[in-house]
Amino acid sequence: MAPHPGVDTDSIKEGARKHLLGLLEGVRGKKNLVIEQSLAGPVGLFVKFSVLQEYGVDKVFFLENDNLDSSQKNVIFLASGEKASQCIAIAGQIKRLQQNSNTAHDFSVIWVPRRTLVSDRILEESGVLGDIAIEILPLHFVPLDQDILTLAYDDAFGDLYLRKDPTSIFLAAQALMPIQHKYGLFPRIIGKGDNAKRLMELLLRMRSEAAAEESTAAARLGMMPSATIESLIIIDREVDMVTPLLTQLTYEGLIDEMFGIKNNQAEIDTSIIGQAPGQQPKSQSGAPQQQNMKRKIQLDSSDKLYSQLRDANFAIVGPLLNKVARRLAGEYESRHGAKSTSELREFVNKLPGYQAEQQSLKTHTSLTEEALKHTQSDTFSRILEIQQNLVSGTDPTTQHDAIEELIARDIPLPTILRLLCLESAVSGGIRPKDLDNFKRHILHAYGYQHLLTLHNLEKMGLLVARTAANPFYIPVGGGGSGANESKFTNYNALRKPLRLIVDEVNEQDPNDIAYVYSGYAPLSVRLVQAVIQKQHLLSIVRGSSDNIPSASSAQGWQQFEDALRNVKGETFNKQQKGDEAVTKARHMLTGSGKEKTVV
Numbered sequence: 001m002a003p004h005p006g007v008d009t010d011s012i013k014e015g016a017r018k019h020l021l022g023l024l025e026g027v028r029g030k031k032n033l034v035i036e037q038s039l040a041g042p043v044g045l046f047v048k049f050s051v052l053q054e055y056g057v058d059k060v061f062f063l064e065n066d067n068l069d070s071s072q073k074n075v076i077f078l079a080s081g082e083k084a085s086q087c088i089a090i091a092g093q094i095k096r097l098q099q100n101s102n103t104a105h106d107f108s109v110i111w112v113p114r115r116t117l118v119s120d121r122i123l124e125e126s127g128v129l130g131d132i133a134i135e136i137l138p139l140h141f142v143p144l145d146q147d148i149l150t151l152a153y154d155d156a157f158g159d160l161y162l163r164k165d166p167t168s169i170f171l172a173a174q175a176l177m178p179i180q181h182k183y184g185l186f187p188r189i190i191g192k193g194d195n196a197k198r199l200m201e202l203l204l205r206m207r208s209e210a211a212a213e214e215s216t217a218a219a220r221l222g223m224m225p226s227a228t229i230e231s232l233i234i235i236d237r238e239v240d241m242v243t244p245l246l247t248q249l250t251y252e253g254l255i256d257e258m259f260g261i262k263n264n265q266a267e268i269d270t271s272i273i274g275q276a277p278g279q280q281p282k283s284q285s286g287a288p289q290q291q292n293m294k295r296k297i298q299l300d301s302s303d304k305l306y307s308q309l310r311d312a313n314f315a316i317v318g319p320l321l322n323k324v325a326r327r328l329a330g331e332y333e334s335r336h337g338a339k340s341t342s343e344l345r346e347f348v349n350k351l352p353g354y355q356a357e358q359q360s361l362k363t364h365t366s367l368t369e370e371a372l373k374h375t376q377s378d379t380f381s382r383i384l385e386i387q388q389n390l391v392s393g394t395d396p397t398t399q400h401d402a403i404e405e406l407i408a409r410d411i412p413l414p415t416i417l418r419l420l421c422l423e424s425a426v427s428g429g430i431r432p433k434d435l436d437n438f439k440r441h442i443l444h445a446y447g448y449q450h451l452l453t454l455h456n457l458e459k460m461g462l463l464v465a466r467t468a469a470n471p472f473y474i475p476v477g478g479g480g481s482g483a484n485e486s487k488f489t490n491y492n493a494l495r496k497p498l499r500l501i502v503d504e505v506n507e508q509d510p511n512d513i514a515y516v517y518s519g520y521a522p523l524s525v526r527l528v529q530a531v532i533q534k535q536h537l538l539s540i541v542r543g544s545s546d547n548i549p550s551a552s553s554a555q556g557w558q559q560f561e562d563a564l565r566n567v568k569g570e571t572f573n574k575q576q577k578g579d580e581a582v583t584k585a586r587h588m589l590t591g592s593g594k595e596k597t598v599v
Contacts, residue, residue: 077107248517276295321364
């Protein structure tokens with residue numbers, strides 16, 4: 001994958017790596033590292049354990065396991081300063097080590113991404129604040145790939161929508177500010193949703209505070225509108241709850257559904273993909289072990305075959321693998337045609353690459369076979385049918401018998417809840433009588449401990465009873481409370497103006513995002529297209545490209561204002577300007593022909 005033309009993800013990764021290694025180097029001698037489990041994956045994306053060893057790390061412990069030993073005098077904790085539970089755990093382990101160890105330990109705590117008053121208060125009340133050295137690792141964006149950045153805030157959704165804690169919005173703003181400092185201001189901030197607007201307002205506030213603190217000419221020049229970034233688009237997850245509830249039908253999506261992908265890795269049973277090359281575990285008697293074990297595989301652009309398969313609809317993955325297998329077989333057989341020493345040497349030089357591709361082909365063929373068993377099952381077909389009927393606008397009550405049958409067949413509860421939440425999101429809630437009936441079935445089948453689960457889903461607005469104020473009853477174009485804000489996302493009013501349902505999907509050579517869900521185009525993607533692919537979206541909606549104005553004549557949400565009135569939350573389109581004279585001078589020097597990025 002080619003480097004992204006706008007934001008240099010490699011520099012972000014290298015900066016985080018240098019900062020962490022610098023903090024470790026500051027503690028002289030051997031040290032034990034105690035890391036919060038949720039941080040281990042993101043940290044592993046930019047620094048490997050072998051590198052940590054070079055900087056004096058002897059052992060690595062997970063904070064949650066509470067198994068820190070006294071083998072080293074220096075102990076470093078790496079944890080989130082936002083979580084009170086982690087601060088309490090750190091204080092407890094420090095006190096235990098102080099009481100039980102004969103060694104006078106030196107403790108250091110590295111808070112990610114910031115130090116908080118709560119963390120200081122907990123450590124102080126525990127009586128250990130004076131015994132530790134505190135550092136900060138401002139780890140915000142972590143590159144998953146050359147064109148994908150993640151904040152790795154696993155608790156953000158629950159914090160925002162269940163616990164109503166807006167901390168993650170503040171942290172997102174803190175993560176975006178360094179990009180503005182490096183590349184210039186986002187010339188235009190466009191978004192939809194209440195939390196998205198709060199993020200935009202925080203960015204503007206932080207910019208004002210930075211401008212007040214930095215009075216030098218160089219600082220003012222650095223906060224001019226960017227010449228490489230065109231727009232920042234912010235979409236609140238609450239705007240489109242339907243998309244994450246649907247079953248993903250791409251190759252990468254199905255692997256995620258079946259095994260889970262986290263930090264570019266998936267743990268797969270060795271009975272499916274076999275042992276890693278060169279590994280064959282043996283028992284004490286020397287015979288190979290037969291028990292199944294888990295093996296981690298890397299899933300990113302470093303695997304060339306995976307790069308070809310990841311975004312393909314699963315229906316065409318088989319033929320793609322077959323094509324690659326034939327190509328590799330042909331290239332490997334070409335060694336017989338080598339007539340000279342130089343040709344033979346060239347083949348030998350390419351051999352490691354062939355072997356790596358062959359191993360990758362074997363792995364992905366095994367995964368495809370396993371996914372094929374899953375997708376050809378009667379249960380998968382029934383679930384997919386229910387989902388597609390719901391998003392296409394079919395009367396949801398016609399799907400209730402099928403959902404009740406799945407409950408009776410003891411299908412895993414998360415699958416049942418996804419279907420019910422999907423109906424609630426698409427239809428503006430479930431009829432009160434039907435919702436009570438489903439709750440009763442769930443409690444009887446899966447246990448009364450799930451009363452809290454159902455309560456939390458209702459609190460987040462994912463599983464609610466339909467009322468007359470819900471969007472199922474709002475006519476097309478009726479936004480409810482004003483031109484810029486709707487209290488609900490009215491999918492009935494959005495299917496046609498945004499072409500959320502596409503009847504004919506070209507899975508072999510896709511030209512529209514609807515291929516990902518075999519006919520459903522995610523609303524959040526359509527909203528982004530309404531800004532950056534306006535002509536393409538208008539041609540899809542109207543069925544023709546005739547009489548469609550050029551993209552340069554319409555900015556922001558223009559030509560889709562009516563549709564946006566049926567989408568939940570605030571709508572905004574904010575332009576950021578710098579010093580006019582400096583802007584004109586830079587425009588004359590750099591020109592306007594460079595490719596720009598949308599973040």
